[in-house]
Amino acid sequence: MAAVTPLLLLLLLSSAPSFSSGSRNAYNINGRVKIPQGLGLGTKGYALPGRMSNVKVLLNGGQNITFLRPDGYFSFHNIPAGTHLIEVSAIGYFFSPVRVDVSARNPGKVQAALTENRKGLSELVLEPLREEQYYEIREPFSIMSLLKSPMGLMVGFMLAVAFLMPKLVENMDPEEMRRAQEEMRSQGVPSLSSLLPGGAMN
């Protein structure tokens, strides 16, 4: 990396008029796409979806398309002066489009700014704003999630009724209990056993 730096300073933001003799006001835009390696390691073991060779750099909505060199540099040739838009397409990363002003008055000057957050760039180094995770992450198996599902709630409720209710009833005052039972009998509320076919036989 250290060896690259001096070179980097030379290349960045240089937009020298190209050696074309035919068109006077055509410039080159040079820049670099940098994908920090550390970014991919935070989330669990996904392979980096976008390799460098599959990254595309697009000028003005696809008018020009170029690719990255192994060190991440790219260049557009013969671009007229004006305000342009550079977009980076890389699977797995979200890049902000970049507004690039190529000035005709003082050649060799390029101004760049991210359009998403209006941040100015002192040099045309494009870094992803964030990683894009295309898949939902399956939550690991847990008892809680099982219990929270409708089935789990049903079972839970049933168990509560079956085992906790008798406990509650037991804790009641025996006299009150008898009164309540008599009341129920008089109202003819069937008990659970009488509801079931076997229970009716008794």
Place this chain on the structure above:
Amino acid sequence: MAIRSFFLFILFFSSSLSPVFSLYEDQVGLMDWHQQYIGKVKQAVFSSQRAGRKRVVVSTEENVIASLDLRHGEIFWRHLLGADDVIDGIDIGLGKYVITLSSGGSILRSWNLPDGQMVWESSLQGPKHSKSFLLVPTNLKFDKDNVLVVFSNGRLHAISCIDGEVLWKKDFEAESFEVQQVILPPGSDLIHVVGFAALSQFEMYQINAKNGELLKHESAFFSSGFSGQVSLVSTETVVALDSTGSILLTISFQDGKISSQQTPISNLVEDSLGPAVIIPSSVSGIFAIKTDAVTIFIRVIGKGNLEVVEKTTHEIAVSDALSISEDQQAFALIQHASSEIHLTVKLAHDWDGNLLKESVKMDRQRGLVHKVFINNYIRTDRSYGFRVLIVMEDHSLLLLQQGEIVWSREDGLASIIDVTTSELPVERDGVSVAKVEHNLFEWLKGHMLKLKGTLMLASPEDMAAIQSMRLKSSEKSKMTRDHNGFRKLLIVLTRAGKLFALHTGDGRIVWSYLLRSLHKSEACQSPIGLNLYQWQVPHHHAMDENPSVLVVSRCGPSSDTSGVLSFVDTYTGKELSSLSLDHAVVQVIPLPYTDSTEQRLHLLIDADKHAHLYPKTSGALSIFKREFSNIYWYSVEDQNGIIKGHALKCKCTGEVADEFCFDTRDLWSVVFPSESEKTIATVTRKLNEVVHTQAKVVADQDVMYKYISRNLLFVATVAPKGSGEIGSVTPEESWLVAYLIDTVTGRILHRVTHHGSQGPVHAVFSENWVVYHYFNLRAHRYEMSVIEIYDQSRADNKDVWKLVLGKHNLTSPISLFSRPEVITKSQSYFFTHSLKAIAVTSTAKGITSKQLLLGTIGDQVLSLDKRFLDPRRTVNPTQLEKEEGIIPLTESLPIIPQSYVTHALRVEGLRGIITVPAKLESTTLVFAHGVDLFFTQLAPSRTYDSLTEDFSYALLLITIVALVAAIFVTWRLSERKELQEKWR
């Protein structure tokens, strides 16, 4: 009705903000499929690497460069260049770099052969436009650097193969000089550049390859002039045709001296043939000329003596030369016989002897052989074996070896023109419904695996097994109609004039048919397919009939050439009939009527503005006459900036009585001022879109009525200056105007100007709203706007309870002459990406909420809930509005990675997105096509009407078992308790 409205309410409230389309990684491929293509191959270079896997590098007409596995035809890597970056030449340098020359010879790139990483890129400029040539000499060195020789834009460059630096360059500025060939004989360091100047001057330049020094310049004058291309027959001889195409000129420039010989073609062949053209080939000593009917191979003997070696009337394709040893060159020749092709491999100097002669059975649906590429390999017995790569008329690519087709790729599918769908046949009695699980053990094992998967106990291998099991389930790829309407046929028309039927379940090709009517013929010189329409869609009670589609095509690129109609059965893939029309087809209007045999009525408008009715049956005519005064259409004249409305007038008043031809009249026209506005986009609603209800209930129990009309047209115009690319115009001199126009009355219902904005505009129209995407120059960002249009004439019917009970008044008078009382609401938002396509989901009944499908510049498809584009969004919505589901207003639209429909895939070269409703209301089928194809199912409001794929049946079973067990336990307990109580 009332119940349905309630249903709608529930939908509104239940849908939450989280991304609706989201996928777990192990669900990839369950409902979606993705196919990768490359397009019609233009040039192929075989990698000669001895070690490693055999590859072939190809460039295609879709601007793809790809490295393919020679053994199976799979893609190792692939790059799609820009639309203007047309590939001129490819080659392999140093055995490990793929060199491509593109953009009219102005961009030279080098790619790493094993992984496709770009190594370097150089921009080559020159004084003027010219042909471009890329030469990769094997042993030309310059300071230990291998050198590439490129001629482009009137300049000769020598370029280092390692880093793309220009070593020297030499201009050919002579005004009229037109380069024809650049020759670099192997082993030599002299470059010969030959070409024509001033139509009748032959020029030869000899250049030192080491430093670009001009060594010699000779020219010779030919009074008869030249035509067409030249063919190189040796490193010092070229053959050209004179301007009449009847005399062959053999020009040799040995040792820098030009000498020539003229041979009339009639001397070689007795019967006169008419003007000929030279077919360029690189086989030394042999060239071919082609007239209308005959292809003639001619050998050059010595210094300009010509001899005919073969004359054939068959369609023929010749490969380039392949040097197999020091002084031997081989080439392949393919000839067509009825259902076979004959492949012969010959040595260049020995025409009569064949190195190889094979016949291969060839599917008729692939058409003729267009290109042949030859490669050799060494057999185990040290003799030479040959394999050839052939490109067919339908753009497919095949590898032939030892008389067999080793693999084939259907690359015609990379250039789809139009798509329609067809239902599959209904399951009949006697057809076995489902394959019975053949083995109980297998069945149990499968279910155990699935259970493990749901309980998250499965190991990675188990997960893979589950995945493959799910994919193999035959349910989704059956050839019959299903209850949910997920299984359909996608009928696609490709640029090669071939129809394919793809199964939506797994994307396989069910049938394919090369349209006979799209074959070149005398009447029809360069036929091109235009559109597909559903012609006959049998209704439920006419199950015996097969559905059919209508293919509309015309005989040439301009719109006034005559049209051709073909009718193709969608079950069998056979052409039922075809019609060569005696009129042009400018516009096709499918009418919403069918005749007694359920053929749909179509109105074809020709160049003279006559309307022709199809099918030409009396039944159709009587239906048409009944609806005569109800038929309106519009036309857009882009050049003049005029939109016109038309209606039918009367029968044609021509000399020939044709009762299916009608005169038309112009009803109205909207003329945009050409100095300030230029039309760039027009969009209407989809014809078959279903709208569930006109009423929209807003927060405070109010009802708004959507203005739903099939005759609404959205038009976007920009300032003429701003119609170019981004960056070519300042915000002050650019604007974009959006119109909503009623196409029956021509009335402009709404007009809005966006100052400082420009195109390209991508728009989609659905129900009562239109969403469009454009570029805002002031903010220098893309923007999306929504316009919703509401009917005010019924604004007093506001009581939601009346609506629910179906008692509101629907009968307000409608007249053409009264201005419709409409109000529009609109709002704009920033959006990050450029778009390539935009579509909206469509469902069977239109109840489900809508999602926009945005094809981004990165070739992904993003789904965006329509609620993000709701003009009623405010920064602080009230409690009521929040309950209704209104999202607080934000400056830009969110991009949620989980809502990419294409998840981690790219639909390379995306061109269009098509949505088709399934029978299940919640679900819509999405097909995105470009160079790649992608298909998936979407449920914009989740699958509220069926269980999802990941529904856990195991858990349901366990619950039931647990409940039953609990019932018995409690029963026992209660019994015991009762007994105890009785004893007490």
